[in-house]
Amino acid sequence: MDFRLDEEQLELQETARRFCAARFELQGNARREGLPIDRATWREMAELGVFALLLPEAGGGLDLGVVEAAIVFEQLGAHLVSGPLLWSTLAAAYVEGAASGDRIVGGVEPTGGNAGPVLVEHAAEIDSLLILRTDGVFVCARSGLPSFTSLTPFDPLTPIGRCDALPSGIQVGNELDASHLRRVGAVLGAAMLLGISESALESSRRYALDREQFGVSIGSFQAVQHLLADMYVRTAVARSATYAGSVRITAGASSACPSSVSATGTAICSSSTSTCTSAATRRRKKVCREGAISSMI
Numbered sequence: 001m002d003f004r005l006d007e008e009q010l011e012l013q014e015t016a017r018r019f020c021a022a023r024f025e026l027q028g029n030a031r032r033e034g035l036p037i038d039r040a041t042w043r044e045m046a047e048l049g050v051f052a053l054l055l056p057e058a059g060g061g062l063d064l065g066v067v068e069a070a071i072v073f074e075q076l077g078a079h080l081v082s083g084p085l086l087w088s089t090l091a092a093a094y095v096e097g098a099a100s101g102d103r104i105v106g107g108v109e110p111t112g113g114n115a116g117p118v119l120v121e122h123a124a125e126i127d128s129l130l131i132l133r134t135d136g137v138f139v140c141a142r143s144g145l146p147s148f149t150s151l152t153p154f155d156p157l158t159p160i161g162r163c164d165a166l167p168s169g170i171q172v173g174n175e176l177d178a179s180h181l182r183r184v185g186a187v188l189g190a191a192m193l194l195g196i197s198e199s200a201l202e203s204s205r206r207y208a209l210d211r212e213q214f215g216v217s218i219g220s221f222q223a224v225q226h227l228l229a230d231m232y233v234r235t236a237v238a239r240s241a242t243y244a245g246s247v248r249i250t251a252g253a254s255s256a257c258p259s260s261v262s263a264t265g266t267a268i269c270s271s272s273t274s275t276c277t278s279a280a281t282r283r284r285k286k287v288c289r290e291g292a293i294s295s296m297i
Contacts, residue, residue, distance in 0.1 A: 059099075060099060061099060085192075201232060
């Protein structure tokens with residue numbers, strides 16, 4: 001079996017990369033902090049087909065597989081694209097206007113029923129909320145949502161709102177639909193983490209080549225080489241796990257196996273991202289604020 005990306009998948013990857021690079025430069029991240037989602041750019045992503053990747057052609061979508069969706073979400077993660085991208089993609093088949101970008105859809109997977117407190121990303125900006133419960137998929141329009149208290153987020157590009165309880169919402173899918181969305185969401189979430197890990201690795205690699213100490217590049221020091229090698233291995237393992245999960249879901253394997261693979265991929269990607277970003281966090285912050293790797297100290 002050939003696990004390499006084919007020509008169409010490589011073209012999709014490059015298209016997503018060019019789109020993100022033109023609109024979400026890492027050097028401009030600091031300028032996006034605290035700003036609401038740019039609705040015009042959101043619709044551009046919809047026109048590119050980001051939110052319709054998994055939607056059948058009969059419903060106006062691209063009808064691609066989870067592998068292709070993972071390719072796109074890897075690039076979204078690598079460029080730190082903000083907004084409820086994952087939830088809007090999952091909601092495309094259930095919320096009118098989600099695929100076209102006319103409606104921004106957030107989501108939540110409550111663990112304690114409707115009782116709160118519940119945290120929702122981009123709570124102040126979403127038009128609908130997708131709720132994945134054990135008994136099915138539910139949607140609640142903006143008018144039916146409770147008021148949210150704004151919290152200080154860990155990620156300045158991802159505002160958080162808290163409410164005391166969730167509304168019941170309207171059921172649009174059964175428990176099997178909810179289970180499928182969880183599996184797909186786990187893989188696409190892992191793909192975004194993989195992209196972040198790759199971006200952190202590349203930033204660290206460039207910094208190691210550019211920064212000099214004692215008259216030589218710090219990349220020539222064995223200790224630095226070992227750190228970069230460890231980051232590379234973790235990222236490579238995360239990539240394998242992520243795409244293994246996407247292939248299993250696309251192939252329509254039994255519900256038990258993809259869930260296990262998806263969960264494993266997410267855990268590995270989380271570990272890889274944590275490792276890679278811990279080595280590059282302060283340097284990346286410097287890049288974002290000063291605009292050049294050469295300015296890092």
